[in-house]
Amino acid sequence: MSADDRFGAELEETRRARQIGTVSEIVTAPVSDWATDFSHVDPEWTADPYPIQDELRQSCPIAHTERFGGMWLPTRYEDVASIAYDTGRFSSRAVVVSNVRPPKELAPVGGVPPISSDPPFHHDARKLLLPAFTKSAVARREAATREFCHSLIDAMRGREVVDAARDYAQHIPMRVIADMLGFPPEDGPRFREFVESALESVNRPPEERLERFTKLSDYLVAQIHDHIEHPRDDLTTYLIEAELGGRKLDPAHVVGTMTLLLVAGIDTTWSAIGASLWHLARTPADRERLVAEPGLLPTAMEELLRAYAPVTMARLVKDDMRWNGVDMRADDWILLSFPAANRDPAQFERAGEVVIDREVNRHAAFGLGIHRCVGSHLARMELRVALEVWLARIPEFELADPGAVTWAASQVRGPRTLPLRIG
Structure with a gap:
């Protein structure tokens, strides 16, 4: 069987297998009690989750809901870290909460390895990706990233108001990832559709989600076929040719990893850049200080990552158990909120404030445990370069309309629209 045929046949078999899961009832009613009926896609949470998290941390540090078939929300750093490191009792086979739990047979690989993989498979799957994300590999991408950021700002000339999320932040990681994977840069708008379908449709009917994921996997398979016919020096060709245990990766592994990337x-990164610009637009003192002291940016950037950590991961409980005073059932979701952990006063002084010169800052924005973000060097480079170029080119800016800012209703939180006045 040719490589093309292998990818087509095996992926279709895997796609059918993933339809066999546990489907839970779709609940869209507004939240009435955050301790017993929370929802991370509720409009109030989407607009501003931090007061809710702070209140829960004091009154009910491990909240529960029957939405999505049963889910827990720990809000203390200690609890979030404990679960993140405990691979024995919590599985990573699905890291995005939805109304469908994938079958247990997907473990230990999961749908998007290595982030969805459990030990011992996880170790080798993660190791495969490390060479592409070392500091030296990332450094080679900085000049092109900087040039691209300048080109985006060049395109804003003459405009008084721009959407910093849609006109700037989203394009930077799209271009970087497209270049790494060897995808056409003009496909950027399709990437946005794939992102929003994967992360913001978790409470949609399962058949609709399957249709959306099919579009994504079909796109990736087309790219794989093109790379098989025309191999080149990029991450897609690397994954096609990579081996684990003396054999090439299963097609589902290749497509899953490409989906993750x-x-x-x-x-x-889109969310981190946007949230940082949102903060600086509404906090003139911090913006002015960073313009005057550009050397402070790396420190300030870590604080912005702590305060506006974009990522919340999920785990699934492996077996019925009592954990930290609550009775968890097998296959309950755990919403692992790194943003909540980053604002725990027991872990950080002045946890609810943004202190751009904070010196000690062991935040969890890139996760904790074995699944700590493999691309953290890349994300930091993109965020730093995006802010350096913006502040140098547009030192004065403000929110054009604070009420027009919208945020993603998903486990990755960042501005989806961000109108800034720059003229």
Whole structure:
């Protein structure tokens, strides 16, 4: 069987297998009690989750809901870290909460390895990706990233108001990831659709989600076929040729990893850049200080990552158990909120404030445990360069309309629209 045929046949078999899961009832009613009926896609949470998290941390540090078939929300750093490191009792086979739980047979690989993989498979799957994300590999992408940021700002000339999320932040990781994977840069708008379908449709009917994921996997398979016919020096060709245990990766592994890189690699950085610009637009003192002291930016950037950590991961409980005073059932979701952990006063002084010169800052924005973000060096480079170029070119800016800012209703939180006045 040719490589093309292998990818087509095996992926279709895997796609059918993933339809066999546990489907839960779709609940869209507004939240009435955050301790017993929370929802991370509720409009109030989407607009501003931090007061809710702070209140829960004091009154009910491990909240529960029957939405999505049963889910827990720990809000203390200690609890979030404990679950993140405990691979024995919590599985990573699905890291995005939805109304469908994938079958247990997907473990230990999961749908998007290595982030969805459990030990011992996880170790080798993660190791495969490390060479592409070392500091030296990332450094080679900085000049092109900087040039691209300048080109985006060049395109804003003459405009008084721009959407910093849609006109700037989202394009940067799209271009970087497209270049890494060897995808056409003009496909950027399609990437945005894939990201939003994967992360913001979790409470949609399962058949609709399957249709959306099919579009994404079909796109990736087309790219794989093109790379098989025309191999080149990029991450897609590397994954096609990579081996684990003396054999090439299963097609589902290749497509799953590419899905992870495309979706997570774009939305996390898009959200971090947008949230940082949102903060600086509404906090003139911090903006003015960074313009006057550009050397402070790396420190300030870590604080912005702590305060506006974009990523919340999920785990699934492996077996019925009592954990930290609550009775968890097998296959309950755990919403692992790194943003809540980052604002725990027991872990950080002045946890609810943004202190751009904070010196000690062991935040969890890139996760904790074995699944700590493999692309953290890349994300930091993109965020730093995006802010350096913006502040140098547009030192004065403000929110054009605070009420017009919208945020993603998903486990990756960042501005989806961000109108800034720059003229």
